[in-house]
Amino acid sequence: MTIPAEIDTPDIMIDLDILERNIARMAAAVREKGLALRPHAKTHKVTEIAARQMAAGAAGLTVATIGEAEVFADAGIEDIFIAYPLWISPQKAERLRRLASTATISVGVDSAAGATTLGSSLGQAAGSVSVLVEIDSGHHRSGVRPEAAAAVAEASSRAGLKVAGVFTFPGHSYAPGMPAEAVAQEQQALREAAESLAAAGFEATRRSGGSTPTALLTDGSEATEVRPGVYVFGDAQQLELGRCAMEDIALTVAATVVSHHETPPDAPARFIIDAGSKILGSDRPAWASGFGRLIDHPDARITALSEHHATVEWPDSRTLPPLGERLRIVPNHVCLAINLVDDVAVTSNGALVDRWAVGARGKNK
Amino acid sequence: MTIPAEIDTPDIMIDLDILERNIARMAAAVREKGLALRPHAKTHKVTEIAARQMAAGAAGLTVATIGEAEVFADAGIEDIFIAYPLWISPQKAERLRRLASTATISVGVDSAAGATTLGSSLGQAAGSVSVLVEIDSGHHRSGVRPEAAAAVAEASSRAGLKVAGVFTFPGHSYAPGMPAEAVAQEQQALREAAESLAAAGFEATRRSGGSTPTALLTDGSEATEVRPGVYVFGDAQQLELGRCAMEDIALTVAATVVSHHETPPDAPARFIIDAGSKILGSDRPAWASGFGRLIDHPDARITALSEHHATVEWPDSRTLPPLGERLRIVPNHVCLAINLVDDVAVTSNGALVDRWAVGARGKNK
Known part of the structure; x- marks a missing residue:
């Protein structure tokens, strides 16, 4: 696909046709398993994409912050899960109270x-907020051991909050060969946590799991919902993990070749493009083959990244693309890339059809 | 310093007193060498900081993109160097023409x-834009060999552009023990490039070098100006390179302890804060000891980073900070961190005194 002439570089492009196919495919696959789909909107931060996810049957959205929840609630999303162990400041309590008066809100606690x-800060409003106890299923970030879930549920209940269930993020699935093992650990953790709650008299109505690398491997025996995010776009990480193919990539960064490095004879040929860490993001896991990929040149690698150069x-080495040539880059981690721009170019059949605001960009609080 | 109660987390805080001390100190040191100071504003992207740099005697600003130049020109900065080998699209040509009609603009070419x-796209306006030929002094990113500078200058002159000189970015100074060697290479490259220009009949009036790790090591024998950026704030990279001390750090990220990880007995104690890669940035050079530092706890390290968790x-291990405690984090690379927020909290003597917009945030084009 040629980059439409109206798009100057660097810019983020969304292929609407691939986006809609990715949304429909995940929705169908999750529905078939009897699971609810609650996509993580921190990936895209765009209300037009959330609307398409809801239209495809999502039960609600997942977000990471109150600020993201505010943006999507303002856009009419009625059921939002803040999958984060919020520590409630006075400012956050005030905003969460307001949010809970306009949408069905659940939040994480660990x-x-x-x-x-959380309960005491919300006061009267505590009863209108549900909590899910976060469980550590092997990622070793936030979350309690499954057998410790009941104690958190009891404290939540004493604080006036409704206990809706348990959730976990199997983030250790983000490594080659890990998804199957991470899913097994996730399912076991959800079961044990639900048992912990049951023994204390709580029903874990929602048992919520990750994540783009694992969602299609999860069955409905332990989990009731999944929260994949990246599947809408795909990225170089998912590509290298084997969780998507190049033709599933819906988000690329349009870039221009700006410099031909004069390569020493014994070094690989290389050139510089005008997309750096301030539009690609600089995540690079140890197993990644570079800082991003080129969609039409699968053998090329981004070996170094500055703020405005890759x-x-x-x-x-015989056929370097000429200076001024425009290329499309696949970022390693789309969630970081889209958070770096105010709006994105939307294309369909190779033509620019719209621009969408990244409404929840920068909503870190 | 306690984080003022009005500041909710995560948020970026600027210590005005330290900022102004850093600005004054660099201005004095560079003036003493007889060099011009042209600070790189991609670091801060804030017009209030640019105004302080100009008031301290800066000759003008450096920026990375036309979009950044537009923001600072609108704020009244009259002399701006876009230190980047721009490839001029029709959109960029139109914007650069407009810019050159309101400010003194120089740009990089390599x-x-x-x-x-560049010259043909600018048409009549070419004569109002100066160029500096970019030289590779060892960073091996953009830039030509010093002896190839004349050919680029000649093409620029034929295209109707004014040749003002040469510049280089000694980015390979960003590694332990490298600054002195990088400065020597930078000075040699600037001299050879100026000689290359002189042999072709061009005077390299401006011979421009980097950069926070090297600026204080550069003397006035070869360079005429330096372009440090990070010195206004400092960051964990500069700290670990020995280019600043903890008391010189003017930018920190206010964060809250949100989760106590249940650490296995044989593992180091750890906890989770609510500042992740979407406010700290995820740059981590191989030599860095982590993803950032804690300003009041020099022995702590950020060992893992997600989007909203560190x-x-x-x-x-005996005295973990309690849940809800607020801590100040020093990002590895401030240029990425400030680019992730719309505004910053400005403090003086421990009190919140202002909020500044990050006016050039996201200006990638």
Whole structure:
């Protein structure tokens, strides 16, 4: 696909046709398993994409912050899960109270102290907020051991909050060969946590799991819902993990070749494009083959990244793309890339058809 | 310093007193060497900071993109260098023409083709734009060999552009022990490039070098100006390179402890804060000891980073900071961190005194 002339570089492009296919495919696959789909909107931060996810049957959205929840609630999304162990400041309490008066809000908790603070800060409004206890299923970030879920649920209940269930993020699935093992650990953790709650008299109505690398491997025996995010766009990480193919990539960064590095004879040929870490993001897991991929040149690699430059190592030293040529880059981690722009170019059949605001960009609080 | 209660987390805080001290100190040191100071404003993107740099005697600003130049020209900065080998699209030509009609604009070139395209795209306005030929002094990103500078200058002159000089970015100074060697290479490259120009009949009036790790090591024998950026704030990279001390850090990220990870007995104690890669940035050079530092806890390290979580490894397992405690984080690379927020909290003597818009945030084009 040629980059439409109206698009100057660097810019983020969304292929609407691929986006809609990705949304429909995940919706159908999750529905077939009897699971609810609650896509994580931190990936896209765009209300037009959330609307398409809801129209395809999503049960609601997942977000990471109150600020993201505010944007999507303002856009009419009625059921939002803030999948994060919020520590409630006075400012956050005020905003969460307001939010809970306009939408069905659930939030994560992973400590008795966090639950107590949440409930007491919300006061009268505590009863209108549900909590899901976060479980560590092997990622070792936030979350309690499954057998410790009941204590957090009890503290939540004492604080006036409704206990809706348990959730986990199997983030350790983000490594080659790990998804199957991470899913098994996730399912076991959800079961044990639900048992912990049951023993204390709580029903874990919602048992919520990750995530783009694992969602299609999860069955409905332990989980009731999944929260994939990246599947709408795909990215170089998912590509290298084997969770999507190049033709599933819906988000690319349009870039221009701005410099031909004078390569020493014994070094691989390389050139510089005008897309750096301030539009691609600089995530690079140890197993990734570079800082991003080129959609039409699968053998090329981005070997170095500055704020406004990427160094592309080129497989064929005889035919470097000329200065001024425009290329499409697949970022390693789309969630970071789209958070760096105010709006995105939307294309269909190779033509620019719209621009969408990234409404929840920068909503870190 | 306690984080003022009005500041909710995560948020970026600027210590005005330290900022002004950093600005004054660099201005004095560079003036003493007889060099011009042209600070790189991609670091801060804030017009209030640019105004302070100009008031301290800066000759003008450096920026990376036309979009950044537009923001600072609108704020009244009269002399701006876009230190980037721009490839001029029709959109960029139109914007650069407009810019050159309101401010003194110089731009980078590192190819005859780039210079020709720039000149012909600008048309009548070419004569009002100066170019500096970019030289590769060892960073091996953009830039030509010093002896190839004349060919680019000649193409620029044929295209109707004014040749003002040469510049280089000694980016390879960003590694432990490298600044002194990088400065020597930078000075040699600037001299050879100026000689190359002189042999072709061009005077390199401006001979422009980097950069926070090198600026204070550069003397006035070869360079005429330096372009440091990060010195206004400092960051964990500069700290670990020995280019600033903890008391020089003017930008921190206010964060809250949200989760206590249940650490296995044989593992270092750790906890989770609510500042992740979407406010700290995820740059981590191989030599860095983590993804950031804690300003009041020099032995702590950020060992893992997600979008909204950072994992802090804590030196003293007996006294973890309690849930809800607020801590100040030093990002690895401030240029990425400030680009993730719309505005920043400005403090003086521990009190919130202002909020500044990050006016050039996201101006990638």
